[in-house]
Amino acid sequence: MKKKDYSDVKRTLKKQRALLLRADKNLEREIESDVDTHHGDDVDIAEADAEREMSFYLKNRGQDEIKLIDEALDRIEKGEYGLCAECGDDIPPKRLEALPFSIYCVTCQEELEAEAELSASQE
Secondary structure, three states: OOOOOOHHHHHHHHHHHHHHHHHHHHHHHHHHHHHHOOOOOHHHHHHHHHHHHHHHHHHHHHHHHHHHHHHHHHHHHHOOOOEOOOOOOEOOHHHHHHOOOOOOOHHHHHHHHHHHHHHHHHO
């Protein structure tokens, strides 16, 4: 199989990664500064707790996306980018444009989500 040129995708992924890393650092500073400002009435404290919780959520989500981007960049280097991790078929270009770190084709993604939903409903 001929290795495709994914230089544009790599550039896009690296830009997104850099943005996420900057956001991560900003959230880290925000979380650290919130530790020292935990005072006021109950409403102020509850609001500060909610903001800190949201910051942790956004930080974790960003770190998860950075991991997915790193994995996509690794797949590009290995010549495996654009192939479904489940069935091995090509992932449609439109899906990769929308979500460049996709590892599943639409069909497999839908099947995995349906299985997860079924499993969750049985618990």
